[in-house]
Every structure is written in structure tokens, then in C-alpha cells.
Amino acid sequence: xxxxxxxxxxxxxxxxxxxxxxxxxxxxxxxxxxxxxxxxxxxxxxxxxxxxxxxxxxxxxxxxxxxxxxxxxxxxxxxxxxxxxxxxxxxxxxxxxxxxxxxxxxxxxxxxxxxxxxxxxxxxxxxxxxxxxxxxxxxxxxxxxxxxxxxxxxxxxxxxxxxxxxxxxxxxxxxxxxxxxxxxxxxxxxxxxxxxxxxxxxxxxxxxxxxxxxxxxxxxxxxxxxxxxxxxxxxxxxxxxxxxxxxxxxxxxxxxxxxxx
Amino acid sequence: xxxxxxxxxxxxxxxxxxxxxxxxxxxxxxxxxxxxxxxxxxxxxxxxxxxxxxxxxxxxxxxxxxxxxxxxxxxxxxxxxxxxxxxxxxxxxxxxxxxxxxxxxxxxxxxxxxxxxxxxxxxxxxxxxxxxxxxxxxxxxxxxxxxxxxxxxxxxxxxxxxxxxxxxxxxxxxxxxxxxxxxxxxxxxxxxxxxxxxxxxxxxxxxxxxxxxxxxxxxxxxxxxxxxxxxxxxxxxxxxxxxxxxxxxxxxxxxxxxxxxxxxxxxxxxxxxxxxxxxxxxxxxxxxxxxxxxxxxxxxxxxx
Numbered sequence: 001x002x003x004x005x006x007x008x009x010x011x012x013x014x015x016x017x018x019x020x021x022x023x024x025x026x027x028x029x030x031x032x033x034x035x036x037x038x039x040x041x042x043x044x045x046x047x048x049x050x051x052x053x054x055x056x057x058x059x060x061x062x063x064x065x066x067x068x069x070x071x072x073x074x075x076x077x078x079x080x081x082x083x084x085x086x087x088x089x090x091x092x093x094x095x096x097x098x099x100x101x102x103x104x105x106x107x108x109x110x111x112x113x114x115x116x117x118x119x120x121x122x123x124x125x126x127x128x129x130x131x132x133x134x135x136x137x138x139x140x141x142x143x144x145x146x147x148x149x150x151x152x153x154x155x156x157x158x159x160x161x162x163x164x165x166x167x168x169x170x171x172x173x174x175x176x177x178x179x180x181x182x183x184x185x186x187x188x189x190x191x192x193x194x195x196x197x198x199x200x201x202x203x204x205x206x207x208x209x210x211x212x213x214x215x216x217x218x219x220x221x222x223x224x225x226x227x228x229x230x231x232x233x234x235x236x237x238x239x240x241x242x243x244x245x246x247x248x249x250x251x252x253x254x255x256x257x258x259x260x261x
Numbered sequence: 262x263x264x265x266x267x268x269x270x271x272x273x274x275x276x277x278x279x280x281x282x283x284x285x286x287x288x289x290x291x292x293x294x295x296x297x298x299x300x301x302x303x304x305x306x307x308x309x310x311x312x313x314x315x316x317x318x319x320x321x322x323x324x325x326x327x328x329x330x331x332x333x334x335x336x337x338x339x340x341x342x343x344x345x346x347x348x349x350x351x352x353x354x355x356x357x358x359x360x361x362x363x364x365x366x367x368x369x370x371x372x373x374x375x376x377x378x379x380x381x382x383x384x385x386x387x388x389x390x391x392x393x394x395x396x397x398x399x400x401x402x403x404x405x406x407x408x409x410x411x412x413x414x415x416x417x418x419x420x421x422x423x424x425x426x427x428x429x430x431x432x433x434x435x436x437x438x439x440x441x442x443x444x445x446x447x448x449x450x451x452x453x454x455x456x457x458x459x460x461x462x463x464x465x466x467x468x469x470x471x472x473x474x475x476x477x478x479x480x481x482x483x484x485x486x487x488x489x490x491x492x493x494x495x496x497x498x499x500x501x502x503x504x505x506x507x508x509x510x511x512x513x514x515x516x517x518x519x520x521x522x523x524x525x526x527x528x529x530x531x532x533x534x535x536x537x538x539x540x541x542x543x544x545x546x547x548x549x550x551x552x553x554x555x556x557x558x559x560x561x562x563x564x565x
Binding site: 004014018028097098101105106108152260 | 303315335346348349352
């Protein structure tokens with residue numbers, strides 16, 4: 001590996017036309033895309049919320065549906081960012097050679113990777129906001145503090161887009177992404193307090209849970225949903241930002257190596 | 262003459278294998294310069310080095326007055342690229358492809374929109390303005406890729422095998438457009454393995470093999486310097502027996518490839534008179550061309 005592959009990201013405002021490109025593609029399929037954004041989390045939220053919620057009316061002192069709603073905003077945002085960064089990112093880099101076309105212009109790989117992260121985060125934010133809309137619609141929360149879930153969704157989107165791009169940079173083909181979803185994303189969903197409080201798990205698992213990015217997101221989202229200010233919010237935001245920056249840097253180094261062959 | 266592109270003593274190797282090996286090239290303003298070479302000669306790697314997309318192991322590169330790769334971004338502002346494999350945006354229409362690509366150069370939408378009709382006319386695609394990319398033919402896609410490379414009104418255009426995979430009609434139209442560009446004073450750098458393409462379009466040519474330049478000249482001088490002016494191709498079942506017996510006598514140089522003997526001569530008359538008397542051999546007499554030079558310098562064996 002070349003020493004220059006490790007240099008810090010050097011980005012320019014030229015990333016913006018790439019973001020606009022992705023937006024223009026998305027606008028053409030926005031209808032089906034939005035239905036997908038809403039349908040999947042709705043099914044989980046309502047299915048589990050009403051089904052399980054009738055058996056377990058209270059979870060950690062809140063109605064189960066409200067408890068679940070906070071987690072659903074987070075994991076739905078995570079899923080959306082991950083899918084975009086992995087599948088769509090790989091298509092643009094590999095099958096469509098979109099990156100190759102862009103790199104022949106004054107835009108650099110650093111700009112392209114930044115645009116990928118920002119775009120995936122934009123789409124993911126929309127997912128989070130869609131779930132939040134359902135929460136309002138069902139009357140699950142009326143606190144103004146829930147508006148903070150929107151910037152939180154942006155941060156979750158950035159974080160999982162950046163982490164997902166590491167996989168994209170390493171992937172030989174689409175099949176590779178199954179590993180990430182079954183071995184990373186799904187266990188993370190179960191270990192981050194989305195469906196049940198982490199106190200239910202053995203101590204060892206709790207320790208693992210404490211360092212997962214989705215846990216940090218849920219720790220902020222859950223109090224906001226019930227109208228209380230989250231404690232230690234700065235720490236959680238810092239952790240999510242740290243994962244984002246690390247993901248950006250590591251994926252960029254890997255992309256530089258992959259595309260210089 | 263001012264060099265718009267100059268490459269000195271360029272080296273690049275992958276896993277210990279030299280792909281570009283001490284290459285030096287200088288391209289003048291307004292010139293069409295061709296790089297010929299068999300597959301794996303290092304043509305595409307050389308283009309990527311020139312654009313600053315990969316870093317050389319050693320050597321220096323200057324493109325439009327900018328050191329590459331250090332200032333490749335500034336240089337690429339004034340460069341157009343037609344890649345070997347089409348990478349148009351399949352989700353967009355023809356016009357949207359041009360608009361989106363222009364934005365990468367920092368051009369305002371209004372300025373790009375104003376250029377689109379001219380670009381579409383140049384590419385004979387005005388009637389396809391709102392067509393989706395998957396509905397275009399191979400020739401149309403290539404023409405659109407060429408138009409896209411012109412969106413920023415570049416000073417130099419890199420073309421990596423611009424007509425590979427096209428039918429003759431589509432190829433001739435591309436050639437005509439490339440000639441128009443050189444007449445407008447654009448500098449072109451193209452790679453190809455079509456000899457007639459190189460001979461028709463290029464002011465100067467380089468033949469590359471194993472990452473090295475093996476010859477550089479105008480197409481006419483390349484032929485004059487490296488090869489006898491007349492070629493007689495002799496073919497038929499008895500070719501090899503005939504060649505064993507007579508070729509050395511009649512030809513200054515000959516090569517056998519499959520069932521064909523290529524006889525290179527200054528004066529073809531004695532050979533033709535001899536062949537006329539042989540009923541079981543067929544033959545073709547023609548002037549030497551660039552392909553003969555290419556095969557002489559890079560060999561006839563397959564490259565895979």
C-alpha cells in the first residue's frame with residue numbers, strides 16, 4: 001500500500017454536484033422509494049408494538065409502542081444509510097462506473113466519497129423523519145424535544161454511511177454485503193436496545209452493547225421520545241461523530257487503494 | 262511549438278511487473294497524437310498516469326502547464342476524456358448526462374444548457390435529446406461520450422480506443438468529428454489498435470510495447486523508415502512449401518503467419534511474374550501500411 005493512500009481527506013466544494021446527481025436520480029424513483037422508507041419500519045412498529053405491546057404494556061416505565069418508536073427511528077435510519085452506502089454505492093463505483101466518469105473531471109475521489117456519505121445520510125434522514133411522522137400520526141409523542149430526533153437522524157445517517165462504505169470498498173461483489181447485514185447490522189439491532197432494554201442482557205453483552213454506535217443513538221432517542229433531556233448526550237454525539245470520521249477515513253484509504261490498481 | 266503534454270522517463274509497475282517502463286512523450290498544441298500498441302502494452306495505464314488518476318513510481322508529467330499528479334485537478338479543468346468503456350449515467354436522458362457532467366467542472370446550469378444544443382448537433386443526437394441511455398445504439402453512446410468530453414470546451418481531449426466495438430458507419434462518423442476537432446485547434450491524444458484509424462487521424466504516432474516506446478513518427482515516415490514499400494501476401498495450402506523454396510530468393514524479408522506468407526519487397530515485379538505462373542497459389546499485391554510496421558515491431562504472436 002502506498003504511503004499517499006494514508007493522507008488525510010482533502011475535500012472541496014466540488015462534492016456538491018455529485019450530491020445533486022444522486023438527488024436527480026432519486027427524484028425519478030422517489031415515489032416507490034418513499035413507500036419503502038415508510039412501509040418497512042411501519043410493519044415492525046405496528047406489528048411488534050401492538051402485538052407484543054398487548055402482552056408487555058410497559059417497558060422501562062413507558063408504553064411499549066413509545067419505547068419501540070424511539071428505537072425504530074434509529075434502526076430505520078441506520079438501515080437506510082447502510083443500504084445506500086453498500087448496494088447503491090457499489091453500483092456507482094463498480095457496475096455503472098459513475099465514479100470513473102467523475103474522476104476524469106476536476107473532482108477527486110475524496111470529494112466522491114464525501115458526497116456518497118452525505119447523500120446516504122440525506123436519504124437516511126428522510127427514513128428517520130418518515131418514522132417520526134408516523135409517531136406524530138399515531139399520537140405517540142407530543143414533546144417538542146422529538147424535533148431533536150431530526151438532527152440525530154442526520155448523525156446516524158452519516159455514521160452508518162461512513163461505516164458501510166468500508167464494506168463497499170472491500171466488496172468483491174454484492175454477495176459480500178450479506179455478511180455485513182447478517183453479522184453486523186442485525187446483531188447490532190438486537191444488542192442496542194431497540195426492542196428491549198439492555199439491562200435484560202448478561203453483563204458481558206451489556207459491555208459490548210455500550211460501545212456500539214446504534215446504542216449511542218438509541219440512548220439519545222429514547223429520552224427525547226418521552227420528552228426528557230437525554231443524560232450524557234454529548235458523549236453519545238461524540239461517539240457517533242467518532243465512528244463517522246473513522247469510517248470516512250478508513251473507507252477513503254481503502255477506496256484509494258482499490259481504485260489505484 | 263508548445264508542448265501541452267510532456268512526459269519524461271515515466272515508470273509504473275504493478276506487483277514487480279513494469280507496465281510503463283521509461284516512457285517519454287511530448288504532444289504539441291493542435292496535434293493529434295496516437296498511441297498504438299497491442300493489448301497490455303501500457304496504453305491505458307499511461308493515460309491514467311497522464312490524468313493524474315494514478316501515481317507514477319518515478320518520472321515527471323506536465324499537462325497544460327500543471328505538474329501531475331500534484332496539480333492534476335487544475336489540469337483536468339481543461340481536459341476532456343473519452344474512456345474505453347462507456348460510463349454514461351444510465352438513469353439520465355442524453356441532455357441530463359451533459360448537464361450533470363458539466364456541473365462537475367463547476368459550470369453554471371445556464372451555461373451548460375446554452376451549450377447542449379451545439380453539443381447534440383455535433384454528436385448527431387439532437388433528435389435523441391430526451392432519450393434514456395439504454396435505448397441508444399453503441400455508436401450513439403460513443404458520440405454522446407464524445408460530446409460529454411467537450412462540455413467544458415477542453416484544450417486537450419484524451420480518447421481511449423474511441424471506436425472499439427463500433428460498426429464501420431459509426432466509426433467513420435467518429436473519425437469525421439475528430440478531424441473537425443483538430444481543425445478547430447484542439448489537441449487530441451488517442452489510443453487505438455486500429456491502424457487505419459491511426460493512419461487517417463494522427464499527425465504523429467508512437468508504437469508502444471511492454472510499456473516502452475518502440476517507434477515514434479508521422480504515419481508516412483513510420484512506414485517509410487521501418488518497412489519495405491511493397492507487400493505481396495501469398496496464400497493457399499501450398500504456401501509454406503512455396504516459401505521454403507522460393508521466398509528467400511524473391512523477398513527482401515518475409516514472414517509466415519498461418520497459411521499466409523507476407524513478402525516485403527522494394528520491387529514487386531519479379532515476384533509477381535513468378536507468382537503469375539503458379540496456378541495453385543493466390544496472392545495480393547498492396548503498398549505497405551502501418552499494420553505491417555506494427556506487426557514488424559511488436560511481433561505476430563498473440564497477446565492475452
